[in-house]
Amino acid sequence: MTPPQRKLRSTEWFGNADKNGFMHRSWMKNQGIPDHAFDGRPIIGICNTWSELTPCNAHLRKLAEHVKRGIYEAGGFPVEFPVFSNGESNLRPTAMLTRNLASMDVEEAIRGNPIDAVVLLAGCDKTTPALLMGAASCDIPAIVVTGGPMLNGKLENKDIGSGTAVWQLHESLKAGAIDLHQFLAAEGGMSRSAGSCNTMGTASTMACMAEALGTSLPHNAAIPAVDARRYVLAHMSGQRIVGMAHEQLTLSKILTRAAFENAIRTNAAIGGSTNAVIHLKAIAGRIGVPLDLEDWTRIGRGTPTLVDLQPSGRFLMEAFYYAGGLPAVLRRLGENHLLPHPEALTVNGKTLWDNVRQAPQYDDEVIRPLSQPLVADGGICILRGNLAPRGAVLKPSAASPELLRHRGRAVVFENLEHYKERIVDDSLDIDASCVMVMKNCGPKGYPGMAEVGNMGLPPKLLRQGVKDMVRISDARMSGTAYGTVVLHVAPEAAAGGPLAAVRDGDFIELDCARGRLHLDISAAELAARLAAPNASDRGGHGGYQRLYVDHVLQADEGCDFDFLVGCRGAAVPRHSH
Template sequence: MSTDTKKKLRSAQWFGTNDKNGFMYRSWMKNQGIPDHEFDGRPIIGICNTWSELTPCNAHFRKLAEHVKRGVLEAGGFPVEFPVFSNGESNLRPTAMLTRNLASMDVEEAIRGNPVDAVVLLVGCDKTTPALLMGAASCDVPSIVVSGGPMLNGKLLGKDIGSGTAVWRLHEDLKAGAISLHHFLAAEGGMSRSAGTCNTMGTASTMACMAEALGVSLPHNAAIPAVDARRYVLAHMSGQRIVEMAHEGLTLSKVLTRAAFENAIRTNAAIGGSTNAVIHLKAIAGRIGVELELDDWTRIGKGTPTLVDLQPSGRFLMEEFYYAGGLPAVLRRLGEAGLLPHPDALTVNGQSLWDNVQDAPSYDDEVIRPLDRPLIDDGGICVLRGNLAPRGAVLKPSAASPHLLRHRGRAVVFENFEHYKERINDESLEVDANSVLVMKNCGPRGYPGMAEVGNMGLPPKLLRQGVKDMVRISDARMSGTAYGTVVLHVAPEAAAGGPLAAVRDGDWIELDCAQGRLHLDISEAELAERLSHFQPPESPMQGGYQQLYRDRVLQADEGCDFDFLVGCRGAAVPRHSH
């Protein structure tokens, strides 16, 4: 290796000198049994690991990291694994979204403060993908994403069931009296029968697809099942590639361009991806310095057909998606139809997005549908505005009931999630199939953390009548595994004094997705009068991280990042203390 190449590496500022500092840094590392030649100027590759037994989706990451290390060593790099906060949605209360920004801070400072030349980001459960990309983007070092992969198909009574999606459906059936408690609990073991993330097109799989569409992972990263040996091959190859990226100086800012984000928005529509992608992509873009607005989802995504027939929008699961050709097959179909905004966008393997997918095979037209037979004609995230959501709200058309996409109904209002739980099972609740369920104070500040409670379960008395869907509106999020005609991310949120705070039982609300309209049918004067009496809800916890979160979090249309974290601060080496 040339002297010039050695000097370009960040790690040389720790290990590349023969003075007191170089002596101490090398000496401390040698207590792990590391020989002299590992400090000869080869790239030091950080493996940023979100492994945790409390994050079941990521519990297999120790093995995944070992395969990354093999690739790094084979390419002449020096792998060093380090842990960061693992925020898994399945166990963490009140919501993993509360700690997404915390995890990103952990990642950013771990990268900047340590002697690493490039990083491999091991991500899985949904918030770990944006958190690690946000942290790495703020440092702008060479980075590559390796996702943990989805679980195998769930099984119940000889049939496939999807993780998350099956829970919502079976629980509604249980409340309606259509199935027994025994039947409901029988799904518990069969739904999650292997390592990996949700096997539906939930937020974890959506964000894995977003990483691939953005170009920050190798092709096929999104869909290979967690327990498929090809997942470990991809980890190995990613380890090899990151060493080359360190030599090339291929930093995230060269990949995460405006063009990359536009490709991702179009891809999200084609896969029927989670509404959570709207918030996460905005936050990642904010860290790397790319301007991305809520209206970009309308401008770029609107009119894009949904091609992937996966739960919760469709029928199949991630196993079938991979076997059918995975995301490269989707991107090829988009590209051939002229629907890939920027096919020449650079990816981490050094090739363009189109170079990676132009010959991608597609093996099953039922799972990945052709353009002339889409799951739905327009799968772009529907952005709504009006006096109820001046800064916007979103709805996922592919998971909604077509007959409810234009609707007018009277509001049934819940002041918060606890109020919803108190009222929803009340047989005397004044509600019918045309009502609009409205829940307040579940946004970024209000919950806090903006929990996935927006897909409110329907009143049992309506479920028993055969009602399957209703219009629901909140400032909350919903799981990507959920479905229904659900308006989410209303901004500004109720807890910040947004118009949602003024809605009362019996108010008429109009939803018109074709026109992008969400309207509370009261006069401007009446709305102003109601809001003049607004009092922010009291928080159950004062001080600590939750206080920081409430004080500094941005609204949903801004990505829910902290105001002081937006922007790229770079990877300049901090001053040493020796």
């Protein structure tokens, strides 16, 4: 059956028998492209974050070939193009600094080129939200294909999780429980295949968010990177994007308010990363959907965490896929009337519920029934108070239950360097009841809001057997990390937020049940301290960092640039040579 014919964007470049049409077609033909490629078939962009400097995405060139097969098979013509690839493991000072840069690259590449729809090839933490942000700003048909998680890590014949194992083993090293040889022995076995982190870190979380939002085909989130079924999914995604181009199934028809509410509930059920709060807010801002921190409380809190994966639980992404993957989780939520909007549209043209209503569920240990959740009340805890008037976040499923209500004496670190200096000092006045506070690591302060919020505990306390303490900062933490960690305090210290006023010896109250984060000083004292100059020096930045510091929004607003919020569409003035 011939698909209905609609005017395609690419015809503005290739569809005219004039000078411009001649030049556009002729120059493309230097790649050996035949005439019939320009006969009105959809031109499909493959937006690729492949890079050997982004280990999680280093296999995406191979994945792109399978996408191309699907596009050709469905009667489209694929054109692959690179965009900035910001890998979490190598890029300094933090990949979050360049998420917005990557999104700008994506947006301008899509808008300025003759493509009718786009396949977004992503994987590592920031690449998935960056590509969705950029594509949302153009609002053309788009489908997400992520690279998939690594195989299980192995150490001494046991499974270890990428990222999570590093934090665990490093704490054991500092506590004297293992030696340097034992620590380094894990290095070769932790990351033993292509793919992103095999824990429910930010990469896996955002792959799950893409699927829950309806922007990828079912099972995209969890198929291991080296499993042949990952290539089949890439092929089928290539096929499907051609149909989406004909149907003009644009992102604004999928990224609705209902889709974001489904994603928030899903994040709670999987024990997803706190970084999802910032990324979903930024994506929503690009497509014009209102999303607030209160939505995470209203929709996410009270949802049981069903997925027993590290860092919250025991298993890894391989087991998650074999247990049924995200469709099994969504089915379990839907059958228990916990899927807010089962009728939400997805990229295959079906509703979310149509896609998962018969999803197989193979393992009740990995994907638990509602009667036996990993955490009865999961989701992201949103905290407010005089220390975080615009909000802060905490992940209960990765925290110590006994610390979710706590009052303790503050031990303050003015920045990351100050923390590194003080934390190893055995004379530091700190005990297990204290609250560790780190300032000036937020969007403007770092800059880029690095994943340093899960501050390692003082070695002297680790040697005493202390496993967790309350930690507070305006930074982020890796989705692979764990602990009772308050993050994303807004406004940040470098922007004049109350966090800047905290001093050693102040008492801080954390009460997750009440959503409260309170600094025990008077309003007058707080105002007086904030009136004093902030010791943070944000000077010296030039180039992109200057642009970032001048225009980045706070964490509660998604850390996008103020001038990037909103959908600008795909229209571009026609240039005459």
